[in-house]
Amino acid sequence: MKKKLQGEQGIAARESRSRLMIVFFTVAIMVAIWAAVATQIHLNRVRQAESEEADAVAKVRAYEQALARQVELFDAQLQALQHEWQEGPAMFAQTVAELRKGSLRHYEISVAVIDLEGRMVFLDAPGSTVPAKPLSAVGRDYFDYFIQAPSRSNQLFIGELVASRLSGRMVTPFARPLRDENGHLSGVLALVVYPEYLVRLGGFIDLEEADRLILLDRNGQVVTSTHPELFAPGSHLSGAAKPREGQSKGVMLVDDQVMAWKSLRDYPFTIVLQASNSADRRHSREIERSYLLFAGLPLLGMLAFVALLLRDLGQRGQALRKLARSELLAASVVNAMAEGVIRTDGAGIILDVNAAASTILGIEREFLIGLSAVSDDWLVIKPDGGECLGADLPASLVLRTGKPQKDITLGFVRPDGSRVWLNTSARPLAAEVGGGVLMSFSDVTRVMDSVLEASLGSAVVQAMAQAVVVTDRSGCIVRINPAFEELYGYTRREAVGRPAGFYRADRHDREFYRRMWSSLAERGHWEGEVWNRHRNGVALLVWAAISVVRDEAGQVAHYVALYQDITEKKRTEEEMWFGANHDVLTQLPNRRLFNDRLDKALAVAERGAEKVGLLFIDLDHFKPVNDTYGHAVGDGLLVQVAGRLTALVRGSDTVARLAGDEFVILLTGVVTIDDVRRVADGVVAALAQPFEVEATTLEISASVGVVLFPDHGHNLDALVRAADRAMYQAKAAGRNRYVMAETGS
Numbered sequence: 135m136k137k138k139l140q141g142e143q144g145i146a147a148r149e150s151r152s153r154l155m156i157v158f159f160t161v162a163i164m165v166a167i168w169a170a171v172a173t174q175i176h177l178n179r180v181r182q183a184e185s186e187e188a189d190a191v192a193k194v195r196a197y198e199q200a201l202a203r204q205v206e207l208f209d210a211q212l213q214a215l216q217h218e219w220q221e222g223p224a225m226f227a228q229t230v231a232e233l234r235k236g237s238l239r240h241y242e243i244s245v246a247v248i249d250l251e252g253r254m255v256f257l258d259a260p261g262s263t264v265p266a267k268p269l270s271a272v273g274r275d276y277f278d279y280f281i282q283a284p285s286r287s288n289q290l291f292i293g294e295l296v297a298s299r300l301s302g303r304m305v306t307p308f309a310r311p312l313r314d315e316n317g318h319l320s321g322v323l324a325l326v327v328y329p330e331y332l333v334r335l336g337g338f339i340d341l342e343e344a345d346r347l348i349l350l351d352r353n354g355q356v357v358t359s360t361h362p363e364l365f366a367p368g369s370h371l372s373g374a375a376k377p378r379e380g381q382s383k384g385v386m387l388v389d390d391q392v393m394a395w396k397s398l399r400d401y402p403f404t405i406v407l408q409a410s411n412s413a414d415r416r417h418s419r420e421i422e423r424s425y426l427l428f429a430g431l432p433l434l435g436m437l438a439f440v441a442l443l444l445r446d447l448g449q450r451g452q453a454l455r456k457l458a459r460s461e462l463l464a465a466s467v468v469n470a471m472a473e474g475v476i477r478t479d480g481a482g483i484i485l486d487v488n489a490a491a492s493t494i495l496g497i498e499r500e501f502l503i504g505l506s507a508v509s510d511d512w513l514v515i516k517p518d519g520g521e522c523l524g525a526d527l528p529a530s531l532v533l534r535t536g537k538p539q540k541d542i543t544l545g546f547v548r549p550d551g552s553r554v555w556l557n558t559s560a561r562p563l564a565a566e567v568g569g570g571v572l573m574s575f576s577d578v579t580r581v582m583d584s585v586l587e588a589s590l591g592s593a594v595v596q597a598m599a600q601a602v603v604v605t606d607r608s609g610c611i612v613r614i615n616p617a618f619e620e621l622y623g624y625t626r627r628e629a630v631g632r633p634a635g636f637y638r639a640d641r642h643d644r645e646f647y648r649r650m651w652s653s654l655a656e657r658g659h660w661e662g663e664v665w666n667r668h669r670n671g672v673a674l675l676v677w678a679a680i681s682v683v684r685d686e687a688g689q690v691a692h693y694v695a696l697y698q699d700i701t702e703k704k705r706t707e708e709e710m711w712f713g714a715n716h717d718v719l720t721q722l723p724n725r726r727l728f729n730d731r732l733d734k735a736l737a738v739a740e741r742g743a744e745k746v747g748l749l750f751i752d753l754d755h756f757k758p759v760n761d762t763y764g765h766a767v768g769d770g771l772l773v774q775v776a777g778r779l780t781a782l783v784r785g786s787d788t789v790a791r792l793a794g795d796e797f798v799i800l801l802t803g804v805v806t807i808d809d810v811r812r813v814a815d816g817v818v819a820a821l822a823q824p825f826e827v828e829a830t831t832l833e834i835s836a837s838v839g840v841v842l843f844p845d846h847g848h849n850l851d852a853l854v855r856a857a858d859r860a861m862y863q864a865k866a867a868g869r870n871r872y873v874m875a876e877t878g879s
């Protein structure tokens with residue numbers, strides 16, 4: 135149940151992960167597109183604003199230059215008229231008339247001369263005459279400017295916009311002082327200009343229809359503008375759309391419209407341009423729209439696609455959950471079955487196994503998957519003991535014939551060597567589910583064993599006193615008898631099904647078992663001593679007699695082994711043999727064993743180039759030891775002598791006690807006579823050393839006769855005689871020495 139939930143949760147989690155990923159990537163792409171578009175639009179707007187500002191500033195500058203030139207022109211006329219006034223009124227009037235036809239012909243202007251009282255003494259205004267009641271200029275700024283400070287230098291003064299008393303129109307006076315011959319102020323000369331002429335200059339600077347050019351005077355009052363309906367002369371600019379106070383020039387955006395302004399340095403005018411940028415704006419709005427379209431269309435497409443994808447995913451998820459639920463259900467049923475189930479692909483490769491299959495076969499599920507179910511590597515036997523090859527396995531039969539196979543009994547040998555009997559069925563799987571084979575099998579070992587047991591004359595076996603074990607042809611135990619249980623300590627249940635020999639003591643090498651098996655194969659029988667081990671760990675030496683049992687066809691069907699415990703018997707035999715061949719007192723080999731070994735050594739030496747050395751040793755004056763200290767001390771001395779002699783030679787040499795105080799050393803593998811001399815020197819020296827026996831210090835010595843085979847004799851008797859002789863020669867020569875036998879003796 136838990137697994138099932140986990141499966142569904144897994145699908146749900148995967149599904150919501152997929153949804154999240156899709157939404158995440160869609161949002162990311164949308165954000166990226168919109169960011170790119172917004173950046174582009176912003177950059178466009180910035181660029182446009184910059185270009186609009188630059189444009190406005192350039193127009194203002196151009197107009198500034200035109201205006202300055204215009205003012206300079208007016209001033210030049212004023213200066214000319216200033217000069218003419220001194221020539222008399224008639225001359226002055228004539229000059230004015232000439233100017234009107236000449237450089238001032240394009241302008242609607244008036245020329246007035248005002249005396250020191252403020253009376254207008256000369257006026258030349260088209261369509262106007264000097265009024266009967268003379269007008270007073272007192273209070274007009276251009277008059278007051280010079281009158282209040284008569285010494286003011288000869289400079290141009292531009293008055294503020296004022297309503298003409300003659301025409302009622304707004305005018306701008308340009309004035310200069312008039313002086314008499316003495317240089318005293320005699321009046322003021324005014325050139326009164328209808329200021330709309332000043333903005334006509336805008337025509338020179340490429341103004342656009344909607345560009346608003348406004349000229350302000352020093353008080354911020356509108357002097358004139360290209361759009362008098364919006365900016366009436368004498369009015370003030372309202373709101374934010376006016377130059378920043380204290381700044382003589384600047385450019386800024388007001389209500390998404392560029393406004394540039396500049397105050398003239400030399401004249402009391404400020405130029406304001408409210409630029410029309412509608413054409414550019416329209417164009418850039420179109421570009422922006424195309425950007426938005428570019429970003430918006432794919433976006434809409436993407437949103438639609440994502441919506442479809444999510445819907446599809448939801449449906450798929452539902453279907454998958456349903457499928458997973460049914461698959462989980464099926465899988466848990468299969469896994470809970472007591473029968474082993476294996477599924478393979480069309481080539482017999484194992485794709486899936488259930489828990490029971492793994493348990494029955496004794497192989498981990500992970501290990502089984504990927505193996506071939508039709509391989510020759512499986513150790514499978516038929517009920518008759520014959521081997522079942524890969525091509526005869528049920529999966530192979532199904533794959534070859536396409537037909538189901540039912541109730542095939544086979545013995546399967548597990549990796550641990552034990553054998554299990556299986557009742558197997560297999561059937562082909564439909565191509566829609568991927569093809570392959572579905573195998574199922576159950577463990578029928580108990581039934582099969584009892585069948586086999588019954589067929590093996592169990593009564594006789596059971597009754598036998600000897601331990602009996604019967605195996606199938608693969609070497610797996612199919613039955614044991616009570617004597618076996620007693621001998622090895624394993625119950626029938628523990629032993630049956632395991633490989634025979636699982637109770638080995640591992641005291642024999644591979645070669646031993648190889649010889650056993652080849653004997654069984656060649657002669658159908660083997661017997662001999664084998665070290666096995668009881669369940670409690672104690673090693674047992676048994677006499678094993680193993681026979682092959684063949685079926686009617688002559689094929690190996692079973693092996694039968696009989697075991698007899700010979701551990702005790704062997705021990706007794708060994709003890710008896712030891713007693714017969716060794717000296718009881720010193721435990722050294724006795725004459726019998728010595729003769730035996732000498733015989734063998736001579737036989738070996740005869741075949742090779744090596745020699746055999748013999749040292750006959752007789753203790754000197756041993757009898758007095760016995761006589762003086764007693765037999766026990768004599769015995770103790772003999773034991774110590776045996777020890778010293780044994781310590782002098784290699785393990786392959788033999789030290790034997792022949793009788794009484796007579797010892798012999800048999801040296802094999804001798805190459806030169808010097809090898810023997812070295813040992814003889816050692817013997818004499820070792821036995822001349824004092825002995826400590828039962829708190830008694832004894833000093834004796836030995837006489838040694840030395841012979842060499844083949845130098846001093848070709849057989850045992852000749853050698854022994856020669857050695858004996860040599861030994862007596864040593865005694866005769868004064869004892870405590872060795873004498874080498876004479877050659878040819």
Ligand SMILES: Nc1nc2c(ncn2[C@@H]2O[C@H](COP(=O)(O)OP(=O)(O)OP(=O)(O)O)[C@@H](O)[C@H]2O)c(=O)[nH]1
Pocket residue numbers: 719752753754755756757758760764765766767768769793794795865
């Ligand atoms: N303690 C003891 N003495 C033994 C044993 N077998 C023999 N003997 C004694 O060993 C002595 C052998 O003496 P001999 O070799 O004849 O005389 P010896 O005193 O050694 O004189 P030389 O050989 O001429 O130097 C005898 O007295 C035996 O009784 C034994 O097993 N134990």
